[in-house]
Amino acid sequence: MAHELVNDELWEIVQPLLPAKRRRRMHPGRKRLDDRRVLTGILFVLQSGIPWEMLPQEMGCGSGMTCWWRLRAWQKAGVWTQLHRVLLTKLRGADQLDFSRVVADSSSVRAPSMGEKTGPNPTDRRKTGSKHHLLVDAQGVPVNVILTKANRHDITQLMPLVEGVAPIAGKRGRPIHKPRCVQADRGYDSQQHRLALEMRGIGHQIAKRRTAHGSHLGKTRWVVERTIACLHQFRRLRVRYERLPSIHEAFLRLGRAIICWRTLKNSFC
Incomplete structure (x- = not known):
């Protein structure tokens, strides 16, 4: 499932756009879950429409709330807008x-x-x-x-x-x-x-x-x-199940970017 939703090519584009998270030296707490796994969980919720709390634990994506907080943080950092812009640049370069x-x-x-x-x-x-x-x-x-x-x-x-x-x-x-x-x-x-x-x-x-x-x-x-x-x-x-418009907008912009990615790979939907 992880490789189907976030393959190596897509991850190479997304990873440089994600904000770096510094770990505290004193009382660092629990180790931060891998961003690629969290993105897989976010895409799974986007595509399946399931509630966050029903995210399958066997996927190794962490809890639904972990994915929710990471989605919100990345939306605030403008990750999905940057991803869309990068993909549009690639589409234009490929005459698409x-x-x-x-x-x-x-x-x-x-x-x-x-x-x-x-x-x-x-x-x-x-x-x-x-x-x-x-x-x-x-x-x-x-x-x-x-x-x-x-x-x-x-x-x-x-x-x-x-x-x-x-x-x-x-x-x-x-x-x-x-x-x-x-x-x-x-x-x-x-x-x-x-x-x-x-x-x-x-x-x-x-x-x-x-x-x-x-x-x-x-x-x-x-x-x-x-x-x-x-x-x-x-x-x-x-x-729209989300009360916060920023969360629904995050899903909306991520979905827009995924369509661009599929178009780049000659698979529109």
């Missing part, structure tokens, strides 16, 4: 990143434990939920993700999604961070945001409300729906 266009969409999930960044879901009888806002490249590679309340309108996150893309190196010349075109469905219809994109030199193909269907965006926009489906194959992301 297409910034000719990006596609935006969102998906709501239930949040029975409530907490910050939750709200009444207008598409689920106002049950408490959160929303995953996603931006992908022309091939469906996730380049940015944002967590909000379920009742936040999609259009409010369009510019944060586009502007939140970090510069991506991987080839000679300047890093890229700006797509040529943004595609989105009718939920993102806003003349103000079209003008904002144009001012940044970005084209747009956004379907208009109260018009007949037939924009033909579905022929190219389906990649974001596929990526959302792949993201929600991680069972821990189908329902």
Whole structure:
């Protein structure tokens, strides 16, 4: 199981990003559990969706709380964001990143434990939920993700999604961070945001409300729906059980990075 979830290639990328932990000379306490084993436990919870306390001890990943604390610490240190950036750089270097266009969409999930960044879901009888806002490249590679309340309108996150893309190196010349075109469905219809994109030199193909269907965006926009489906194959992301938004965001960003890793290895989901 350990080698299937965290193989040597992936660990070589992740290990340099983890913050160093100095052990106290006086009263050092119990020996720190190996980071690779803890990461295996975190990925197992992400993929299986089991509660932390049910993490199988025979996996050698320590207790669920050990994995929880390490996940929280690594999220605070920005490990998952750095990992995503490194993988995007590798994807661009391998010509597996297409910034000719990006596609935006969102998906709501239930949040029975409530907490910050939750709200009444207008598409689920106002049950408490959160929303995953996603931006992908022309091939469906996730380049940015944002967590909000379920009742936040999609259009409010369009510019944060586009502007939140970090510069991506991987080839000679300047890093890229700006797509040529943004595609989105009718939920993102806003003349103000079209003008904002144009001012940044970005084209747009956004379907208009109260018009007949037939924009033909579905022929190219389906990649974001596929990526959302792949993201929600991680069972821990189908329902938000965490009260702390930082923990769910950690899972969300880790899932995004794993999709990038699988794409690099020619296995999208």
